[in-house]
Amino acid sequence: MKVLLISPPTDSAIKSIVGTTGPPLGLAYLASVAREKGHDAKIVDSLAEDYTFNEVKKIISQYSPDLVGITSTTSMIPDAYQVANITKEISKDIIVAIGGPHVTFVPELTLKENSNIDYVVKGEGEIAFSGILDVMNNKKEKKDVLGIAYRNGNVIVDNPPQPLIKDVDTIPEPSWDLLPMDKYEIDGVQFGTIMTSRGCPYNCIFCSSSLQFGKQWRGHSVERVMNELKELRHKYNKREIEFLDDTFTLNMKRAIELTKRIYDEGLDIRWSASARVNLFSEDIARSMKRAGAHTVYFGIESGSQKILDFIGKGITLDLAKKSVSIANNAGLNTLGSFIIGFPEDTVKDVKTTINFSKKVGVTVAQFTIATPYPGTRLWNYAVEKKILLTTNWRKFTTLSPVMKLKNFTSEQILKWLSRAYLSFYLRPLYLLKDLAKTHGFVFKRLIPYAKKAMNMDIMG
Numbered sequence: 001m002k003v004l005l006i007s008p009p010t011d012s013a014i015k016s017i018v019g020t021t022g023p024p025l026g027l028a029y030l031a032s033v034a035r036e037k038g039h040d041a042k043i044v045d046s047l048a049e050d051y052t053f054n055e056v057k058k059i060i061s062q063y064s065p066d067l068v069g070i071t072s073t074t075s076m077i078p079d080a081y082q083v084a085n086i087t088k089e090i091s092k093d094i095i096v097a098i099g100g101p102h103v104t105f106v107p108e109l110t111l112k113e114n115s116n117i118d119y120v121v122k123g124e125g126e127i128a129f130s131g132i133l134d135v136m137n138n139k140k141e142k143k144d145v146l147g148i149a150y151r152n153g154n155v156i157v158d159n160p161p162q163p164l165i166k167d168v169d170t171i172p173e174p175s176w177d178l179l180p181m182d183k184y185e186i187d188g189v190q191f192g193t194i195m196t197s198r199g200c201p202y203n204c205i206f207c208s209s210s211l212q213f214g215k216q217w218r219g220h221s222v223e224r225v226m227n228e229l230k231e232l233r234h235k236y237n238k239r240e241i242e243f244l245d246d247t248f249t250l251n252m253k254r255a256i257e258l259t260k261r262i263y264d265e266g267l268d269i270r271w272s273a274s275a276r277v278n279l280f281s282e283d284i285a286r287s288m289k290r291a292g293a294h295t296v297y298f299g300i301e302s303g304s305q306k307i308l309d310f311i312g313k314g315i316t317l318d319l320a321k322k323s324v325s326i327a328n329n330a331g332l333n334t335l336g337s338f339i340i341g342f343p344e345d346t347v348k349d350v351k352t353t354i355n356f357s358k359k360v361g362v363t364v365a366q367f368t369i370a371t372p373y374p375g376t377r378l379w380n381y382a383v384e385k386k387i388l389l390t391t392n393w394r395k396f397t398t399l400s401p402v403m404k405l406k407n408f409t410s411e412q413i414l415k416w417l418s419r420a421y422l423s424f425y426l427r428p429l430y431l432l433k434d435l436a437k438t439h440g441f442v443f444k445r446l447i448p449y450a451k452k453a454m455n456m457d458i459m460g
C-alpha cells in the first residue's frame with residue numbers, strides 16, 4: 001500500500017517570526033512504522049515547503065495513496081479538515097486518518113465536525129496506526145484496534161485507549177530521509193530535532209502533553225539516542241539540535257550519562273533542551289555545557305506562588321531563581337516561559353509575573369496567554385465554569401484570549417501581553433547586551449512577536 005502523511009498548510013506564528021518551523025517528527029515515526037510493514041511511505045511538510053492547498057491536492061492526486069494520515073494541533077485543525085476534504089474530492093476510496101494532540105481528546109467531535117475523516121488516532125500513534133494498516137489489509141477488525149475512533153454506519157465508535165509503549169526503543173527510528181531536511185534552518189544554521197523520551201508525571205493545568213504521551217516517563221536507551229544524534233550530525237550535517245523531550249532532566253542520572261557520551265564521543269553538536277526548575281543541578285548544568293548545550297528552557301509560568309499552586313506547577317519561586325542562577329553560572333542561556341491570563345489572575349498577579357521575569361535572571365523570556373486546550377484540566381475548568389469565549393479552533397494559539405476572565409477583558413489581557421514583552425526586552429541594558437551578543441536578534445525577532453499579539457483579533 002501507499003501511505004501519504006501530511007502536515008497541512010497553515011498560518012504559523014512561529015514561522016512568521018523565526019522564519020522556519022521544526023520537522024513533523026511524529027509523521028516521521030509513522031512513516032517508519034509503515035515501511036517496516038512493507039508499505040511505501042511519503043511525507044508532505046507543507047509548512048517547510050510553503051505548499052498551498054492546491055499544491056497538496058496535486059501531490060495527493062499524483063501519488064495516489066491508499067491512506068492519507070494527517071497531523072494537527074488545535075489551531076490548525078480547520079486546515080487538517082481541508083486536507084481531508086481535498087483527499088475525498090480526489091477519491092472516496094482513499095482512507096483518511098488524523099492524529100495529534102487535538103483530536104486525541106475530542107475524537108467523537110472530530111468525526112462529527114468532518115465526515116471525510118475515517119479514523120481518529122488517539123495518543124501515541126505508532127501501534128494504533130499499525131493497526132489501521134492491518135485493518136486495510138484485512139488482517140484485523142476495527143473493533144480490535146485500541147486507540148482509534150471511527151464510524152460504524154452512522155454510529156461513532158470510540159475504542160478503548162492503546163496502552164503506552166513500555167520500551168520506546170522498539171519504536172523504529174524516524175524516517176528523516178522523507179523530510180525536506182535542508183529546509184530546517186534559522187539564519188543559515190541547519191538544525192535537527194530529536195525526542196529522547198516520552199511522558200511526564202506532572203499535572204500542569206494547561207498541558208496536554210502528559211496526557212498525550214502518558215504520565216509514565218519512558219526514555220530511549222543512551223545507545224539509541226546516540227545513534228540518532230550521529231545520523232543527524234553525520235548524514236544530514238545537523239550540528240544544531242533541539243531536544244523535544246517535555247523534560248530532558250526528568251531522569252537526572254540518565255541526563256548526565258547522555259551528556260557524558262555526547263562529550264566523550266566528540267559529537268561536536270550545539271543543542272538546547274527543556275528542564276524543570278526542581279529537576280536541575282550544578283552537575284547537570286556543567287555536563288550539558290561541556291557536551292555542547294547552549295540553552296536550557298524553564299517553564300516558570302508565573303511570578304505569583306498563588307498562581308503556581310493553582311496551575312499545579314509543583315515549583316516555588318525560590319527554586320526558579322536557584323536553577324536559573326545555576327544555569328547562567330554554567331554559561332548556559334536560559335529561556336523562561338511565562339503565562340498570563342489564568343482564570344484566577346489579578347492585575348497584581350500579572351504585574352508580579354512581569355517583574356519576576358526580569359528579576360529571575362533568564363536570558364530570554366516568552367510570554368503567552370493561558371489557553372484551555374481540549375483534554376487539559378484548564379479545558380475542563382473553562383467548560384465547567386462556562387468561561388469559554390469560542391470554539392473557533394484557529395483562536396487557540398496562546399496569542400489570543402479564548403476565556404472570559406474575572407479581572408480582565410480580552411482587550412486588556414492582550415495589552416498586558418504586549419506590555420510584558422516590551423517591559424522585558426526594551427530595558428536599555430538588555431538591548432545593549434542583545435546588540436553586543438546577537439547583533440539585535442531579540443529586537444528584530446521577538447519584538448515583532450509582541451506586535452503580532454497586539455494586532456490579534458479581539459472577540460466580542
